[in-house]
Amino acid sequence: MTEGGRRINLDVRFPTSLEQHGSDAMHTDPDYSAAYVVLHTACGLRGFGLTFTLGKGTEIVVLAVEALADLVVGKSLQDIVKDFRGFYRLLTSDGQMRWLGPEKGVIQLATAAVLNAVWDLWARAEGKPLWKLLVDMDPEQIVSCVDFRYITDVLTEKEALDILVGAQEEDRMMKEGYPAYTTSCAWLGYSDQQLKQLCTDALKSGWTKFKVKVGANLDDDIHRCRLIRQTIGPNNTLMIDANQRWDVAEAISWVTSLSEFKPLWIEEPTSPDDILGHAAISKALAPLGIGVATGEQCANRVMFKQFLQASALQFVQIDSCRLGSVNENLAVLLMAHKFQVPVCPHAGGVGLCELVQHLILFDYICVSASLSNRMCEYVDHLHEHFTSPVVIQNAHYMPPKDPGYSCEMLESSVQRHQYPEGDTWKLLMNK
Ligand SMILES: C[C@H](O)[C@@H](O)CC(=O)C(=O)O
Numbered sequence: 001m002t003e004g005g006r007r008i009n010l011d012v013r014f015p016t017s018l019e020q021h022g023s024d025a026m027h028t029d030p031d032y033s034a035a036y037v038v039l040h041t042a043c044g045l046r047g048f049g050l051t052f053t054l055g056k057g058t059e060i061v062v063l064a065v066e067a068l069a070d071l072v073v074g075k076s077l078q079d080i081v082k083d084f085r086g087f088y089r090l091l092t093s094d095g096q097m098r099w100l101g102p103e104k105g106v107i108q109l110a111t112a113a114v115l116n117a118v119w120d121l122w123a124r125a126e127g128k129p130l131w132k133l134l135v136d137m138d139p140e141q142i143v144s145c146v147d148f149r150y151i152t153d154v155l156t157e158k159e160a161l162d163i164l165v166g167a168q169e170e171d172r173m174m175k176e177g178y179p180a181y182t183t184s185c186a187w188l189g190y191s192d193q194q195l196k197q198l199c200t201d202a203l204k205s206g207w208t209k210f211k212v213k214v215g216a217n218l219d220d221d222i223h224r225c226r227l228i229r230q231t232i233g234p235n236n237t238l239m240i241d242a243n244q245r246w247d248v249a250e251a252i253s254w255v256t257s258l259s260e261f262k263p264l265w266i267e268e269p270t271s272p273d274d275i276l277g278h279a280a281i282s283k284a285l286a287p288l289g290i291g292v293a294t295g296e297q298c299a300n301r302v303m304f305k306q307f308l309q310a311s312a313l314q315f316v317q318i319d320s321c322r323l324g325s326v327n328e329n330l331a332v333l334l335m336a337h338k339f340q341v342p343v344c345p346h347a348g349g350v351g352l353c354e355l356v357q358h359l360i361l362f363d364y365i366c367v368s369a370s371l372s373n374r375m376c377e378y379v380d381h382l383h384e385h386f387t388s389p390v391v392i393q394n395a396h397y398m399p400p401k402d403p404g405y406s407c408e409m410l411e412s413s414v415q416r417h418q419y420p421e422g423d424t425w426k427l428l429m430n431k
C-alpha cells in the first residue's frame with residue numbers, strides 16, 4: 001500500500017441534522033459523517049473504506065486512522081490476506097496503541113475504516129463484490145480471517161468450520177434479494193404529518209416492517225406508536241428503538257406501556273455495555289412477546305459473546321463499522337449461529353447499508369440459510385453519494401454486482417462535504 005503523495009484519510013460530513021434525519025432520543029442532531037480511507041497500491045488499484053460517525057469528533061477518528069497507517073503503508077495486499085488474522089491482530093494488538101482500546105472506542109472505529117478499505121481492495125483485485133468473494137472462499141480461508149482470541153470458550157475453529165457448510169441458495173438471493181425494514185419513516189425529530197406521509201408512501205412501495213424511535217417522552221411515544229400502528233395496520237411489523245435512553249427498570253416499565261402496539265423488539269433499551277441489564281430486560285419482556293435487539297454500539301466479539309451467553313438479546317445487530325470490519329463480523333455471525341439467535345444488521349448511518357448488505361448475504365448463503373425473524377435495516381439517506389449505491393426492490397436488498405465493498409464515494413461528493421473546507425460547510429458556516 002502506498003500513500004502516493006495523496007492524503008488517504010478524510011473527514012466527510014453531511015448536514016443531516018438540518019432536517020432531523022437520523023435523530024433519536026440520545027442523538028438529537030446527528031450529522032451523518034465518515035472517516036473515509038483510500039488505499040493506493042503500487043499497481044494503481046484503490047481500496048475504499050469508511051467508518052461511520054455523527055459529526056463532531058470525526059477528526060479524532062481521522063487522527064486514529066493516521067496512527068494506524070504505518071501498519072498498512074508499505075505492505076502488499078497479498079501479504080495481508082495471506083495471513084489476515086495476523087494482520088487483524090497487528091492492528092488491534094499493537095503494543096502501544098492497544099492501550100487506546102483495546103478493540104473498542106475511537107481506535108476500533110479507525111480499525112474498521114482501515115480494514116474495510118483492505119477488504120474493498122481485495123474484492124476489487126478479485127473482480128467480485130465482497131459478498132461473492134466471501135461466498136467463494138473455502139471455509140478454511142474464511143476461518144483464517146477470524147481472530148478467535150477470547151471466544152474459544154464458545155466457538156472453536158473446528159466448530160466454525162463445521163458451521164460453514166458451503167454455498168446454499170445463492171440463486172434465491174439473486175432473484176428475491178434479502179428482506180429489509182425501514183427506519184426512515186420515523187426518526188424522532190419528524191412531525192406527525194411527516195410520519196404519516198412517509199409510512200403511507202413506504203407502504204405503497206412494498207415496505208412491511210417499520211422501526212420507530214422512542215424514549216424521549218412516554219406520552220409522545222404512545223401517540224407516535226399509535227399513529228404508526230394505525231397507518232401500517234395490525235399485520236405489518238413494528239420495532240421500537242430507544243438508543244440507550246433508560247435505566248433497566250425504567251426500560252421495562254416504559255416498554256410495557258408500549259406493548260399494546262405489539263413491537264417485535266425494543267432496541268438498545270439501556271447502556272450498550274450493560275449485558276446483565278439487557279438480560280433482565282429480555283427476561284421481563286419475554287412474556288409480552290417483545291425481544292431485545294442490540295449491537296450498533298457493541299464494539300467487539302467479546303461483548304457479543306457475553307450478550308449471547310447471558311441470553312441478553314434476541315436479535316443480533318452487527319455493524320460493519322463498529323466491529324473490526326469483516327474479520328470481526330464473521331466471528332459474530334458464527335457465534336450468533338451457534339446460539340441460534342437471528343442476525344438483523346444495523347444500517348442507520350451513511351454508507352452502512354452499502355456495506356452491511358454484503359455481510360448479511362454471506363450470512364444467509366453460507367451460515368444461517370434462514371430468513372426466519374431476519375431482516376436488514378434500510379435508511380433512505382445519502383445513497384446518491386456512492387458510486388455503487390444499494391439497490392432496493394420491493395423492500396429487499398438486491399445483491400450488489402460491482403467489484404468491491406460498495407463504499408467508494410463520488411469524488412465530487414467527497415470534495416463538497418469534506419469538513420470544514422468543502423463548499424457545503426463553507427456555505428453553512430457563512431450563513
Ligand atoms: C444516530 C443514528 O441515526 C441512530 O439513531 C441509528 C440507529 O439507532 C438505528 O438505525 O438503529
Ligand SMILES: [Mg+2]
Pocket residue numbers: 241243267268296348
Ligand atoms: Mg438503533
